[in-house]
Amino acid sequence: MRWQSILAIYILFWAFSVFLVLPFGVRTSQEAGAELVPGQAESAPHGFSARRVVIRTTIVATVLFLIFYLNYVFGWVTTEMLDWVR
Template identity: 50%
Template sequence: MSLVFAFAVYFIVWWIVLFAILPFGVRTSEEAGEESTPGFAESAPHHPRLLPKMIATTVISAIVFAGIYAIIAHRMISLDDIPFFPRYEKVQQG
């Protein structure tokens, strides 16, 4: 796996995990017992706590990426193992 490919995979995994983690623990101002600030939507988060969510995203993404890297580097799953991909004959060089 090249460094650029590894970075691209980690980047995609990081964003997917971020969007999965963002809704955890979100409360609106009404749920927190305060009035919403004028100019903001009533559904806006009261305290979004983005820094802890970004740190958690980085840690979880690193774990997921390590699994993906192990699968790719040790060739645990190849494209031939995926049932709906077409089968191609190997070309013999000669």
């Protein structure tokens, strides 16, 4: 596999992983014990840490990509192994 393909696939894994990571660790202002700002929705997050999301996303994407790449190299699961291909 060419390095450009590896990079493109990793970027896709990273982009999908953002949506997996975003809901974890979110606390509302009520849960954090802070007062609501006038006009703020009760379900709005109290604080957002982009750095924390980026770090978590990178870890998740790297693990998922490594599983994908190792499967590509060693052929643990191939299309011939799947029943729906026949």
